Amino acid sequence: MLNRIFGYFSHDIGIDLGTANTLVYVKGKGILIREPSVVTIHKKTKEVLAVGNEAKKMLGKTPNNIIAVRPLRDGVISDFYVTEKMLSYFIGLVHEMPSRFPKIPRPRIVIGVPSGVTSVERKAVVDAARNAGARETFLLEEPMAAAIGAGLEISEPKGNMIVDLGGGTTEIAVISLGGVVISKSLRIAGDELDMEIVNYAKTKYNLLLGERTAEEIKINVGNVADVEKETENRAVFRGRDLRTGLPKAVEVSAYELREILRPPVYSVIETVKDALEETPAELISDIIKNGIVLAGGTSQLKGLDRLMMHELNVPVRVVDDPMTAVVKGCGKVLDDLDLLMKVKISL
Numbered sequence: 001m002l003n004r005i006f007g008y009f010s011h012d013i014g015i016d017l018g019t020a021n022t023l024v025y026v027k028g029k030g031i032l033i034r035e036p037s038v039v040t041i042h043k044k045t046k047e048v049l050a051v052g053n054e055a056k057k058m059l060g061k062t063p064n065n066i067i068a069v070r071p072l073r074d075g076v077i078s079d080f081y082v083t084e085k086m087l088s089y090f091i092g093l094v095h096e097m098p099s100r101f102p103k104i105p106r107p108r109i110v111i112g113v114p115s116g117v118t119s120v121e122r123k124a125v126v127d128a129a130r131n132a133g134a135r136e137t138f139l140l141e142e143p144m145a146a147a148i149g150a151g152l153e154i155s156e157p158k159g160n161m162i163v164d165l166g167g168g169t170t171e172i173a174v175i176s177l178g179g180v181v182i183s184k185s186l187r188i189a190g191d192e193l194d195m196e197i198v199n200y201a202k203t204k205y206n207l208l209l210g211e212r213t214a215e216e217i218k219i220n221v222g223n224v225a226d227v228e229k230e231t232e233n234r235a236v237f238r239g240r241d242l243r244t245g246l247p248k249a250v251e252v253s254a255y256e257l258r259e260i261l262r263p264p265v266y267s268v269i270e271t272v273k274d275a276l277e278e279t280p281a282e283l284i285s286d287i288i289k290n291g292i293v294l295a296g297g298t299s300q301l302k303g304l305d306r307l308m309m310h311e312l313n314v315p316v317r318v319v320d321d322p323m324t325a326v327v328k329g330c331g332k333v334l335d336d337l338d339l340l341m342k343v344k345i346s347l
């Protein structure tokens with residue numbers, strides 16, 4: 001009864017609690033929040049000063065008494081306190097948005113979590129959601145959520161392969177009959193690519209580059225494509241000279257960036273190969289026919305789909321709007337409780 005009353009007054013929501021970005025889907029309204037998973041807090045009082053976009057702008061630029069925190073690292077909660085603050089901020093935000101009825105923030109929540117998380121980490125997510133006001137919390141494995149969000153026919157007796165390349169983790173899964181048949185997770189994704197650029201700048205040019213600068217370069221000029229002709233595109237690395245301590249800028253070619261980014265990308269491709277090797281033959285034939293589906297922000301790295309296709313000899317396609325696949329999947333199961341019961345992680 002109480003459940004029904006709360007259900008009437010609160011929005012059911014789906015959350016992709018990502019290492020890089022948090023997205024919130026509200027039933028009947030769509031994706032209302034899409035912000036970086038960053039929180040700035042006061043060092044001494046632990047008071048939250050900013051969340052999301054506003055906080056990300058401060059990353060690496062905060063004065064001594066303020067710290068900008070990314071509470072999730074490698075796809076898991078590394079700072080429980082801050083994760084909870086961030087979740088309650090976003091849940092509160094959703095309920096402040098104008099609506100026909102006054103809303104009490106006690107939503108039913110579906111959250112996507114990486115498939116590799118331990119039961120302790122799962123419990124941490126559920127506790128954070130409960131403390132943030134959730135009346136009921138369900139967890140979905142991220143690749144399952146991404147597959148549902150991508151519109152794959154996951155309930156059919158048919159092999160679907162999804163690779164979700166995010167910020168902290170890459171998740172690989174083969175799904176059939178509503179269940180995960182093969183799953184692999186590796187902690188190499190977008191953050192790792194940024195770190196490779198930072199490390200390269202340090203060793204090759206004695207240049208200290210900020211993580212955000214590295215990310216921008218990766219998104220704008222980064223590529224792993226196998227092109228014959230050297231592209232005109234060049235990147236400027238702006239940072240600090242480690243010997244002199246003074247500002248310094250170095251021009252780097254797209255070719256050089258390709259060489260930096262390829263080794264971690266090849267680690268991902270090797271793991272996809274392992275997953276394919278372990279996949280039952282009947283499901284492989286479906287994957288060859290329908291191709292591998294890529295989701296997550298890092299799936300947009302230039303040339304990635306082509307390189308994978310070339311190395312794996314299987315069609316590869318990136319879903320539309322790949323950064324929203326997981327949250328869309330969480331949203332879809334809110335509308336289909338039978339499906340939710342089938343695919344949720346049992347706690």
Ligand SMILES: Nc1ncnc2c1ncn2[C@@H]1O[C@H](COP(=O)(O)OP(=O)(O)OP(=O)(O)O)[C@@H](O)[C@H]1O
Pocket residue numbers: 016017018019020021022074075165166167168169170189190191215218219295296297298299300301302322323
């Ligand atoms: N056009 C682009 N090219 C390459 N990388 C990109 C592009 N756009 C975003 N990214 C990268 O995608 C990553 C974020 O993706 P996404 O939002 O899917 O991650 P997440 O879901 O927060 O992380 P995780 O799933 O690992 O918890 C970041 O590392 C970002 O730099």
Ligand SMILES: [Mg+2]
Pocket residue numbers: 016018019142164166167296326
């Ligand atoms: Mg993700």
